[in-house]
Amino acid sequence: MNDYPHPIIAREGWPFLAISIAVAALVSWFCGFWSLPLWLIALFVLQFFRDPPRTVPQNPNAVLSPADGRIVVIEKTQDPYTKRDALKISVFMNVFNVHSNRSPVDGIVQSVQYFPGSFLNAALDKASMENERNAVQIKMANGTEITFVQIAGLVARRILCYTKTGDSLKRGQRYGFIRFGSRVDVYLPPDAQPKVTVGDKVSATETILAELA
Structure with missing residues (x-):
């Protein structure tokens, strides 16, 4: 998979940004001041699809946050995709967070599984198994x-995943994108040590979620 070539504005956002600016400019031409709400919408689209570069921590045992947002779950549970005991850490993204998703570790993708589902509030616990989702399993060296x-x-x-x-x-490394508010669950070995607490704000790649034993 090639490195992502557009680190400032996500490629997924260019059509939305172009359309919102074109509509706002057209209405400005004919209606002047009345186009202000449309320019605010264009500004929202611009901030939503921003995709700034991130610095990768050098700790080899670190599991990095795959998304920007807020920690909503830290618990011992079972990984429903591998049927193993796990430490689960969940990051909730609102519409003002960067929605680019990045790999939390180095490794080889073992499987990619897509599941259709509902569109409940992603902050709810039941969203993990009832909402539309895409699970990536990876094996480290x-x-x-x-x-x-x-x-x-x-x-x-719309969930977009570019790895297989x-x-x-x-x-x-950027591997996917979710449009307009969502969540990412991470299932780790049960002996991993959390480095965040519920309520913490995290940044994709730059925040260490946990350290592996």
């Missing part, structure tokens, strides 16, 4: 396997 799951939300209606089975992902 030391044999450790983790799963990270893109979950659609109340407003999000057999791909090699690097920590911080």
Whole structure:
């Protein structure tokens, strides 16, 4: 998978940005001041699809946040995709967060599974298994396997995943995008040590979610 070539504005946003600016400019030409709400919409589209570069921490045992947002779950549970005991950490993204998703670890993709579903509020616990979602399972060089799951939300209606089975992902590498509010669940080995708490704000790649034993 090629490195993502547009680190400032996400490529997914260019059509939306072009249309919103074109409509605002057209209305400005004919209606002047009355176009202000349309320029505000264009500004919202611009901030939503921003995709700034990120610095990758050098700690080899670190599991990095796959998304910007807020920690809503830290719990011992079972990984429903591998049927193993796991530490689950969930990041909720609102419409003002960067929605580019990045790999939390280095490794080889073992599987990519898409599940259709509902569009409940992604902050709810039941959204993990009832909402539309896309699960990526990855195996690290030391044999450790983790799963990270893109979950659609109340407003999000499109999950985009650009990786496939057999791909090699690097920590911080962009692998997907979710439009307009969503969540990412990360399932780690149960002995991983959390480095965040519920309520913490996190940044994709730059925030360490946990350290592997």
